[in-house]
Amino acid sequence: MDATSPILLFDSGIGGLTVLDEMRKVLPDAPVIYAADMAGLPYGTKSEAEVAARVAGLLGRMAERYQPRLICIACNTASTIALGMVRDVLETPIVGTVPAIKPAAALTKSGVFGLLGTETTMRQKYVDDLEHAFAVGKRLLRHGANELVPLAEAKLRGEGVRVDDVAEVAKGLVLQAHGREIDTIVLACTHFPLLEDELREAFGEDVDFVHGAQGIARRIAHLTEGQRFERGSGDRAVTTGELADFERLSQAFAARGIDRLEKF
Numbered sequence: 001m002d003a004t005s006p007i008l009l010f011d012s013g014i015g016g017l018t019v020l021d022e023m024r025k026v027l028p029d030a031p032v033i034y035a036a037d038m039a040g041l042p043y044g045t046k047s048e049a050e051v052a053a054r055v056a057g058l059l060g061r062m063a064e065r066y067q068p069r070l071i072c073i074a075c076n077t078a079s080t081i082a083l084g085m086v087r088d089v090l091e092t093p094i095v096g097t098v099p100a101i102k103p104a105a106a107l108t109k110s111g112v113f114g115l116l117g118t119e120t121t122m123r124q125k126y127v128d129d130l131e132h133a134f135a136v137g138k139r140l141l142r143h144g145a146n147e148l149v150p151l152a153e154a155k156l157r158g159e160g161v162r163v164d165d166v167a168e169v170a171k172g173l174v175l176q177a178h179g180r181e182i183d184t185i186v187l188a189c190t191h192f193p194l195l196e197d198e199l200r201e202a203f204g205e206d207v208d209f210v211h212g213a214q215g216i217a218r219r220i221a222h223l224t225e226g227q228r229f230e231r232g233s234g235d236r237a238v239t240t241g242e243l244a245d246f247e248r249l250s251q252a253f254a255a256r257g258i259d260r261l262e263k264f
């Protein structure tokens with residue numbers, strides 16, 4: 001294994017940075033390429049076929065170009081649709097990001113908990129299976145919150161986010177039958193923890209938020225245990241979109257030690 005071989009974190013946009021933040025805590029020296037499919041953002045409004053084709057095609061080309069030691073699909077939408085398929089075609093170890101229904105079901109005291117993700121994620125069989133396996137006897141309320149994705153992107157570009165806009169989305173859960181009994185919410189989109197302050201204000205202090213980033217970071221650390229890491233020429237972030245647009249996020253990347261932004 002080449003010590004400079006990177007861990008590739010892939011998302012439609014900047015949501016995967018929530019996974020990178022946790023990964024840095026356990027693997028501070030790992031070389032990283034952060035790959036954002038900005039030309040395909042958002043995935044949450046796309047069909048299963050579109051997401052599967054984009055993710056499988058891009059990851060195949062990225063694996064060839066960057067020779068990563070491991071790929072993390074840091075996106076719930078892409079993972080719940082394409083994880084199995086990508087694992088079938090690539091030899092690189094793949095870590096996916098799936099809704100943290102299991103820990104949230106263990107945490108809820110009221111027995112009613114919420115699931116916020118993209119509309120595409122909400123309708124995946126993968127999510128039905130997690131609910132059947134781990135939420136028996138509990139009530140899981142789902143809401144597709146595509147609107148939060150551009151708000152999170154805007155926040156990281158340094159634009160202001162209004163709590164009112166986030167609160168409007170929160171109503172989609174709270175106003176459902178039994179919605180007011182929700183005490184725990186799964187943030188099943190990697191973009192959403194970037195809005196945790198606004199979500200906390202919108203839902204109130206009594207609601208706990210759960211997401212999978214820490215668990216994913218631990219999984220990556222486990223799979224790369226004993227491997228040598230060398231940063232080489234430094235970490236970088238690549239985009240499938242326009243570089244000028246991507247550069248508006250340069251502060252968010254710089255804050256995470258990534259100064260090289262490139263077009264894929």
Ligand code: DGL
Nearest residue numbers: 015043044076077189190
């Ligand atoms: N970050 C992605 C997720 O975790 C979705 C954002 C999008 O709609 O592209 O589901």
